[in-house]
Amino acid sequence: MTPENKQTLNTSGTSGTRLQFDWSWVSNNGGVIALIVILAFNVIVTPNFLNPQTLFVNISQVATIAIVAVGMTLVIATGGIDLSVGAVMALAGAMAPLIFTSPFAEANPQIGLVLSIVVPVLVALLCGAFNGFMVSYLNVQPIVATLIFFISGRGIALVLTNGNLQTFTNPEFSYLGTGKILGFPFQGYLVLLIAVVVWWVVNQTVFGRQLLAVGGNEKAARLSGVPVKRVKIGAYVICAGLSGMAGLIVVAINSASDAARIGNLMELDAIAAAVVGGALLQGGKAPIFGAILGAVIIQLVKYTLLANGVADEVALIAKAGIIVTAVYLQQARKE
């Protein structure tokens, strides 16, 4: 694919040939280059960057972005988008403490713990099924279909908790966010596991091939017998399920659940990570490890700015710049 691209760029470069070759090279390896630049910058400038503590902090924070970004990548691969991921995180995150602090769970802690993980994820999956149904059966544009839960998902979470901050002490549940295996945060392993499984699903299963076919050319996929509607629903369901898990992790990290804040603006981080990782907004590509790379870059940019005393607000502008640059390079690559 890459050599072909370079060739067409060189031969058809009659309109504006300046730096064409360089652009394609940069855009094809943009993510890795950006990562190296950020790492090099941090090693030189940021104090204590090469401290294991820095690594752990970043791993535990990048996990939620990475998990959601993997789901988002699947949805984007179908040519869709999911704005509801942050709200679904809030819904799942608000439900978990409600379940394990209930009288039933107090009496049966083991069952309570399992339920507090399983039920929120199931509810998240339902949200995803709803999104997928709207998109595939009612032909609603993905932005609008997922807008419904973007608004009401967080609303339901706030209604459930009455808008209160729920704090708790539950070491078993908190393991999701604070546990360590061989010194590394638990959720780091979880991210790797999810990435490997989803990568396998995308590249080695029928569903994965169908997913890419739907995003590449929906009409052609339908004509060749791909169950387009089911495949799309599958993508939204997986994305929502992963968002639900991410919501649980956020709550576990904080030992507290604030429905108004869990997953706030996560849709932007996840979309940015997916795009930086090489997902095409038109669909047809699902670079899972690219999404992880994108999430790491987004997290490192945040960390770099914060660690060097740059205000949060400026970090927002930086994020905006990253998104525009990534998509622009993507467009340049396509042409």
Add this chain to the structure above:
Amino acid sequence: MLDTSAFDLRRYLQGSTHSIGVWIALVILILFGLLRYENFGGAYNISSFLNYNAMFIVISVGMCFVILTGGIDLSVGSVAAFTSVVAAYLSPYGIQIALPGAVAAGLAIGGLNAFFVVAMRIPPFIATLATMLGAKGGALVISGAQTISIDWESNFTKMGLEKAFGVLPWTIVITFVLVVALWIVLEKTSLGRTVLAVGGGEDASIMMGLSVTKAKIFVYTLSGGCAGLAGVFLASGFGAGQPLEGVGWELSAIASVVVGGTLLTGGLGSVPATVAGALLLGLVFNILNFENGRGVISLSAYWQMVIRGAFLFVVIVFQSRVASSSKEGTV
């Protein structure tokens, strides 16, 4: 160019089947309110309702133009927050400086959106997402994340408080004039018809020799300018520039446009129906407040989010049925 009245009539009728629902719902809701609540039709409620919803009407109409071309503008809420801060900083110089200044800031950000979409060919959704983040960051930076109080000595406060010709607040008058002007632009000018044509089919429009670029630059800049004006209303209504406001406004605006029967794929929609959509969404909360006031039920503000989502769901399902039936008719 399009002077055949039969064509226009058919188009109009087609448009009205999409938007008829919003007018019916609006009438029902108003009747319900009038019959159930004593003060619902009172001058105070009407005036304060319109005054508060003016900013949503303004951004919804701007959004309507963008959506008509098949695009989307997610930056409007952040832009309004940004320009409310600009307006607050400019308020000591009076409304004659603060209003144009803030609108100019909105136009500039809208122009940036247009640049991203037209020149850099970035999908509208991503381009305006970036300016949404950028404008939010910008608002927080220039305000130091504080609300910026307006200058109460200057005439800036008159806009929300004083009444034009002693009847309606200036906010409402300005909104009304803008809505009528944009309605005329969309329906009666070649630029407006081009906007509709672009949404109806971009390639076809290019082949017909219409200036697609011009139409796109126009709609994004207009939407930015509308958001800028909404920021001025925000600052005057709350007495301060609000860098943290505007969250979710883009969704309210999109909802208003959709409720008004405008197709999200572009090409079909109307300005008055969008205003009706914005009023309808506002009325739902107005009635909710009255209902809470009666003390029979007590729904927290959180329920409003749930109801808003459910409402959007109903309208979208309705619209998707209408759209699919009309599509089957034409194909």
